[in-house]
Amino acid sequence: MATDLVKNEGKHIHKPTAVKKETNWTKRVLITVMFLYLSIFLLVPLVYIFVKAFEQGSGVYFAAITNSDALDAIKLTLLVTLITVPLNTVFGIAAAWLITRFQFKGKQLLLSLIELPFAVSPVIAGLVLVLFFGPRGVMGPLFSELGIKILFSTPGIVIATMFVTLPFVARELIPVMQAQGKAEEEAAISLGASGWQMFVRVTLPNIKWGLLYGMILCNARAIGEFGAVSVISGRIRGMTNTMPLHVEILYNEYQFSAAFAVASLMSLLAILTLTIKAWIEWRAEKQQTA
Amino acid sequence: MKRKRRKKNVLPGFGLTMGITTMYLSIIVLIPLSMVFIESSKLGWQGFIEVVTSDRVLHAYKISFLTAFSAALINAVFGLMIAWVLVRYSFPGKRLIDGLIDLPFALPTAVAGIALTTLYAEDGWIGQFFTLLNIKVAFTPLGITVALVFIGLPFVVRIIQPVLENIEKEVEEAASSLGATKKQIFTKVIFPELLPSLLTGFSLAFARGIGEYGSVIFIAGNMPMNTEIAPLMIMTKLEQFDYAGATAIAAVMLVVSFLCLIIINLLQKWSRKHEMQGE
Numbered sequence: 001m002a003t004d005l006v007k008n009e010g011k012h013i014h015k016p017t018a019v020k021k022e023t024n025w026t027k028r029v030l031i032t033v034m035f036l037y038l039s040i041f042l043l044v045p046l047v048y049i050f051v052k053a054f055e056q057g058s059g060v061y062f063a064a065i066t067n068s069d070a071l072d073a074i075k076l077t078l079l080v081t082l083i084t085v086p087l088n089t090v091f092g093i094a095a096a097w098l099i100t101r102f103q104f105k106g107k108q109l110l111l112s113l114i115e116l117p118f119a120v121s122p123v124i125a126g127l128v129l130v131l132f133f134g135p136r137g138v139m140g141p142l143f144s145e146l147g148i149k150i151l152f153s154t155p156g157i158v159i160a161t162m163f164v165t166l167p168f169v170a171r172e173l174i175p176v177m178q179a180q181g182k183a184e185e186e187a188a189i190s191l192g193a194s195g196w197q198m199f200v201r202v203t204l205p206n207i208k209w210g211l212l213y214g215m216i217l218c219n220a221r222a223i224g225e226f227g228a229v230s231v232i233s234g235r236i237r238g239m240t241n242t243m244p245l246h247v248e249i250l251y252n253e254y255q256f257s258a259a260f261a262v263a264s265l266m267s268l269l270a271i272l273t274l275t276i277k278a279w280i281e282w283r284a285e286k287q288q289t290a
Numbered sequence: 291m292k293r294k295r296r297k298k299n300v301l302p303g304f305g306l307t308m309g310i311t312t313m314y315l316s317i318i319v320l321i322p323l324s325m326v327f328i329e330s331s332k333l334g335w336q337g338f339i340e341v342v343t344s345d346r347v348l349h350a351y352k353i354s355f356l357t358a359f360s361a362a363l364i365n366a367v368f369g370l371m372i373a374w375v376l377v378r379y380s381f382p383g384k385r386l387i388d389g390l391i392d393l394p395f396a397l398p399t400a401v402a403g404i405a406l407t408t409l410y411a412e413d414g415w416i417g418q419f420f421t422l423l424n425i426k427v428a429f430t431p432l433g434i435t436v437a438l439v440f441i442g443l444p445f446v447v448r449i450i451q452p453v454l455e456n457i458e459k460e461v462e463e464a465a466s467s468l469g470a471t472k473k474q475i476f477t478k479v480i481f482p483e484l485l486p487s488l489l490t491g492f493s494l495a496f497a498r499g500i501g502e503y504g505s506v507i508f509i510a511g512n513m514p515m516n517t518e519i520a521p522l523m524i525m526t527k528l529e530q531f532d533y534a535g536a537t538a539i540a541a542v543m544l545v546v547s548f549l550c551l552i553i554i555n556l557l558q559k560w561s562r563k564h565e566m567q568g569e
Contacts, residue, residue, distance in 0.1 A: 026472075027379050030371060030374065030375050030379070031375055031379060031381055033371065034371060034372050034375045034387075035387075037368055037372070038372070038387060038390065038391075040416065041439065041440055041443060042390050042391075042393050042394075042440075042443070043390070044409065044415065044416065045402065045405040045406060045409060045440070046393065046397075046405075048405055048408070048409055048415065049401065049405050052405075052408065087314075090310070091310065091311065091314045091315075094306070094307040094310040094311050094314075095307070095310075095311045095315075097303055097307045098303075098304070098307040098308055098311050101301050101303075101304075102301070102304050104304075104308075110311070110312075110315075112551060112555065113315060113319070113320065114311075114315065115551070116319060116323075116551070117319055118497075118498075119497050119501075119547040119548070119550060119551045120323070120501065120544065120547060121500070121501025121502070121503065121520075121521050121524075121540075121543060121547070122501065122503055122504070122521075123501070123503045123521035123522075123524050123525060123540075124326070124501070124521070124524065124540045124543060124544060127326075127524055127528065127536055127537065127540055128322040128323050128325050128326055128540075129322050130528070130533075131322070131325040131326070131329050131533065131537065132321065132322040132325050134533075136533065137325070138321075138325070159318065162318050163318050163319055163322070166314075166315075166318060166319060182301060185301055186300050186301060189300055189301060189302065190300065195302035195303055198302075217395065217396075220395070220396045221395075223398065224396075224397065224398025224399060224400070224401070224504075225398075226398065226399050226400040226503065226504035227399070227502075227503035227504055227521065230503075230504075230525075231525065231528065243398075244398050244399075244400040244401070244504065245400075247398075247400050247401065247404065248400055251404050251508065256408070259404055260404070260405075263398075263400075263401040263404060263405070266397070266398045266401050267397060267401060269396075270393065270396035270397040270398070270401075271396075273396040274389050274390070274392055274393065274396050275389070277389065277392065278385065278388075278389040282385075
């Protein structure tokens with residue numbers, strides 16, 4: 001018995017060091033492989049965009065982002081984003097409230113339907129909108145009688161972007177609101193707050209970071225959406241070109257420096273998105289430890 | 291019973307949010323999407339089959355599925371590794387790396403497309419090394435896979451990370467003190483715990499891969515019967531005003547996407563069960 005114990009103890013003392021050595025070795029290899037992999041797949045492409053953009057000097061760069069076609073594309077992208085993000089935010093809040101605060105039949109189905117746009121190819125999203133709003137579509141004749149052009153114009157691009165970015169805000173809010181629970185809101189209501197007061201003073205402060213996070217993701221995707229918008233825009237220069245479509249045209253015309261210059265603007269926005277996201281996460285962590 | 295009902299009705303906004311959610315979803319997504327099945331039914335069964343089984347279309351499906359599958363597989367392996375390193379080890383620059391993982395979500399796909407195409411072209415920064423090995427990347431199915439690996443990279447990492455964080459150290463310590471080797475602990479304790487989320491991440495990356503357009507069309511080169519992907523076939527048919535044909539191809543892709551969704555849902559249920567059992 002006694003010798004057994006001693007033996008076991010000896011093993012125990014010996015073992016951790018062996019494991020530690022092994023871990024140190026695997027740790028180094030794994031970290032190195034990860035660095036290499038991420039450098040090749042993420043870092044090099046990101047750096048490369050800026051290198052290419054400035055390849056022919058800053059004169060060409062600024063000319064590329066300040067000519068009238070580029071400015072029109074930037075304006076259209078901004079307009080589309082400014083319409084899409086608020087609408088999808090309202091939808092996201094409504095959907096998250098509905099799903100996390102009430103019990104009803106078909107809830108699981110509704111959840112799946114909200115996520116549906118993520119599973120549909122953007123090209124198909126564009127196609128179905130062409131079928132629906134096009135001249136042969138269900139709504140096409142109605143809108144053309146009213147004199148509203150949807151296809152190959154700004155409304156079509158907005159709707160396509162709304163389709164593709166619809167789930168973002170809802171998806172971020174649902175887990176946050178689920179975790180929060182509804183006790184605080186119930187307390188507010190039973191103490192006599194109106195629905196709006198409850199929302200502004202209780203719900204909103206609780207969900208603000210998740211909401212902001214969903215909105216910046218929605219924003220990033222709205223700026224960058226290509227497939228769906230490409231189908232529906234008709235690509236009329238200066239009229240229906242968003243920034244990604246402008247990049248495509250420049251690239252196909254072999255104006256590589258100009259294409260990368262406009263691309264670099266969108267990359268800056270992407271970096272900004274990632275920075276805000278990291279900041280939100282850092283805040284949430286700090287709040288948790290505090 | 292009465293009490294329960296009253297409790298349910300305390301919070302306001304059921305009608306309002308139900309109205310907004312279903313209206314918005316129907317107008318923007320559901321009704322337009324149902325057009326796919328209406329429009330493709332105009333072809334009749336015979337015509338439908340003819341379109342979706344023509345050589346060029348079949349080849350496009352094959353390319354889309356094969357490249358999406360290989361990319362999702364690569365992402366599953368490296369995603370698991372990256373998640374492991376980010377959760378288990380500390381090293382300088384960790385926060386920066388962790389933030390960078392989401393780049394493919396934030397970067398417009400067309401931007402990624404042109405950057406990868408010029409990088410992997412025969413004389414590009416990365417492509418030149420492949421040229422030495424006599425491998426062409428850009429304008430081949432390999433190039434499409436590279437683009438899809440880029441696009442799908444965050445899916446597996448972001449799904450595995452929280453699960454790995456939640457695995458209790460005690461279980462591993464127990465296994466270790468019972469004499470399990472590091473390898474045994476990983477294959478018998480950790481990996482089974484991660485498997486449902488690993489498969490979910492794989493399916494998400496795969497589903498995204500078959501539908502991806504922006505990052506792929508630049509690097510694919512779009513040669514018929516060679517590097518044409520299914521979404522591009524839809525685009526081509528649309529440009530020829532062959533709406534029914536485009537819709538038929540889309541219908542097949544939609545069915546595959548729905549199957550992916552169902553599988554993902556089942557996997558998530560499975561992983562939830564796993565968690566409950568763990569507790």
